[in-house]
Amino acid sequence: MKVFLDLKWFFIQEKRSYLIGTLILLFVAFLQLIPPKIVGIVVDSIKNNNLTFNQLMTWMVVLTCTAVSMYGLRFVWRIMIFGSATKLSRLLRNRLYHHFTKMSPSFYQKRRVGDLMAHATNDLQAIQQTAGSGVLTLVDSLATGGFVIIAMAFTISWKLTLIALIPMPFMALLTSYYGSLLHKRFHKAQEAFSSLNDKTQESVSGIKVIKTFGQEKEDIDAFKEQSQDVVQKNIAVAKVDSLFDPTISIIVGISFFLSIVFGSRLVVSGELTIGELISFTTYLGLLIWPMLAFGWLFNIVERGRASYDRVSSLLCEDVEIEDKGHAVEVCPSGDIEYRVDTFTYPNEEAHALENIYFSVKKGSTIGIVGKTGAGKTTVLRMLLREFEGYTGEIMFGDHSIKEYKLSKLREAIGYVPQDHFLFSSTIYENIAFTNPLIDRKLVEEAAKIAQIHDDIIDFTYGYETIVGERGVSLSGGQKQRISIARALLMDPEILLLDDSLSAVDAKTEEAILTSLRENRYGKTTMITAHRLSAIQHADLIVVFDEGRIVERGTHQELMECKGKYREMYIRQQLEELVEQGGE
DSSP: OHHHHHTHHHHHHTHHHHHHHHHHHHHHHHHTTHHHHHHHHHHHHHHTTOOOHHHHHHHHHHHHHHHHHHHHHHHHHHHHHHHHHHHHHHHHHHHHHHHHHHOOHHHHHHSOHHHHHHIIIIIHHHHHHIIIIIHHHHHHHHHHHHHHHHHHHHHTOHHHHHHHTTTHHHHHHHHHHHHHHHHHHHHHHHHHHHHHHHHHHHHHHTHHHHHHTTOHHHHHHHHHHHHHHHHHHHHHHHHHHHHHHHHHHHHHHHHHHHHHHHHHHHHHTTSSOHHHHHHHHHHHHHTHHHHHHHHHHHHHHHHHHHHHHHHHHHHTSOOSSOOOTTOBOSOOOSOEEEEEEEEOOTTOOSOSEEEEEEEEOTTOEEEEEOSTTSSHHHHHHHHTTSOOOOEEEEEETTEEGGGBOHHHHHHTEEEEOSSOOOOSSBHHHHHTTTOTTSOHHHHHHHHHHTTOHHHHHHSTTGGGOBOOGGGTTSOHHHHHHHHHHHHHTTOOSEEEEESTTTTSOHHHHHHHHHHHHHHOTTSEEEEEESSGGGTTTOSEEEEEETTEEEEEEOHHHHHHHTSHHHHHHHHHHHHHHHHTTOO
16 A cells, blocks of 8 residues: 555645545445345334335335435545546646656666656556545445444344454455565566557657568567567466456355354344344445455555556656756857866766867857767757766856756757757648747748748648658658758757758758858857868868867868868868769
């Protein structure tokens, strides 16, 4: 029952609803005692041949009023208890989602998307059932069982009640054992479901790659294998689950047997009447539900505890990057200065960056080049505060970026990452993502600067074209340019283009860069690129190699230095010449 203690905070929060629901449950449990007692009285009256029509009608009216009252009260407690459980599910789901939005990239590197989805769906459903059906079952089984036993002992025969309850301790021991088994197996079943969820999400997202490499059969076989694992683990849960009802039925059957055998002897000896024995066995029938419910309670609680443990472990993950106390709540502006001694990625030993010192003047364009893995993307993501833990500081205007409120810092930055993510909605909605109510002309203007407007109007549905999952219906170059338009619509103080022109041709690249120079006058732009034509116009070019700055200067200055930059430039010129069929 530990999960009820874990959820105590919520029960206190919703104490009014749970208190009303519990009191009504107790009253309903009390009302259930009336019909068996009336049946016993009527049977004895018939046996003694003194039942009158008026008496029968009176008892019928009492039974009808009892039934109608129980009907209405059961409706109310369901609203109170199940309604509160739904609130818990909503609260935890919102809390979990809010927590996800605050986590840094390292959190998502350690966890699979499908697993996180399972936490937010399947696990929360099990927790909701604990706070709803679990509370109901606990209160109802104890109340009904308690009232019935009291009625049996004090209104009929305490001797027969003790005899009937002899098998009950065995039921308690067995259901407790089943509960511990169920907890372990359900935890494994939830993990298997998470893996299957992740496999499904990954296969659907990567269906093009699977088909391109002809791996459909292998992927189907892998899915079948994981699906079978889920089935086996859930069957293991079902095997334990299926033990509850037979065990309880046997215990109840033994109780009935003992009651009838010893109750008949008490009737013969004159200690009980026939009507009282009938009432007793009817009460014993009412005990079947509490006993079954008690077994079901272990099932619900153990499932809920396993799921709550999984969700709690996620919510207990520390948020690595948070606002400092008294953070600056203004949108930053001004020069940027990198003064980073070293930076190491979480759980890595080698430094990703060392001795990174350079300045970016407000309104200038800076190009960052270097081979793959040199640290170009890392420099941009540090400015966004996606990672911390570096020695040194990064200044933006008059303050370190750590001193700004995180939302204000990112409000000043438009970021176009290497991995372009588009939502499965319309092109218009993707571009207007940061401001869905913005004027349509501004959306089209941003698209024109990104050189994607003409492509869009050629589509059958224009800006209302649905792009599909992650923009599956678009080419790489189109996705890049829509991502650029989305960032431009923010009119950010700083525009970060992380190798964002790699999928467009040289002519389109030049048109985009020209548009940016004309429309972003006075605003800062930082561009990382492999193709040097994208950064030749930059006011400053920084050359990275193995996490260090090895050269810096304008294009002309770097060409005169005859270093790595010049070597890269000449190599690219030769490659382009060969592609064009030259010698």
